Amino acid sequence: xxxxxxxxxxxxxxxxxxxxxxxxxxxxxxxxxxxxxxxxxxxxxxxxxxxxxxxxxxxxxxxxxxxxxxxxxxxxxxxxxxxxxxxxxxxxxxxxxxxxxx
Numbered sequence: 001x002x003x004x005x006x007x008x009x010x011x012x013x014x015x016x017x018x019x020x021x022x023x024x025x026x027x028x029x030x031x032x033x034x035x036x037x038x039x040x041x042x043x044x045x046x047x048x049x050x051x052x053x054x055x056x057x058x059x060x061x062x063x064x065x066x067x068x069x070x071x072x073x074x075x076x077x078x079x080x081x082x083x084x085x086x087x088x089x090x091x092x093x094x095x096x097x098x099x100x101x102x
Contacts, residue, residue, distance in 0.1 A: 006086070015048070045088025058093065
């Protein structure tokens, strides 16, 4: 089974999730706070999938654990790059590379 990972939909450049009775999804644009969304924990993956740029995947992890990069992305892309999996999990490229991403 493979998993696809996507970058953030423009213009967003960072996402933070604050756990609580409702999850707060905070959004940044170029390092500046842009706003936040409150959602039920069960709905958070749906919200995150909506924030993923599904038109161009960054990487995929194959069943063997190997990471495959899409066109324009490669091994020099920073580990801190935030990605959203096809299942709505927020992770980083570094976690995908190390095999610890959901």
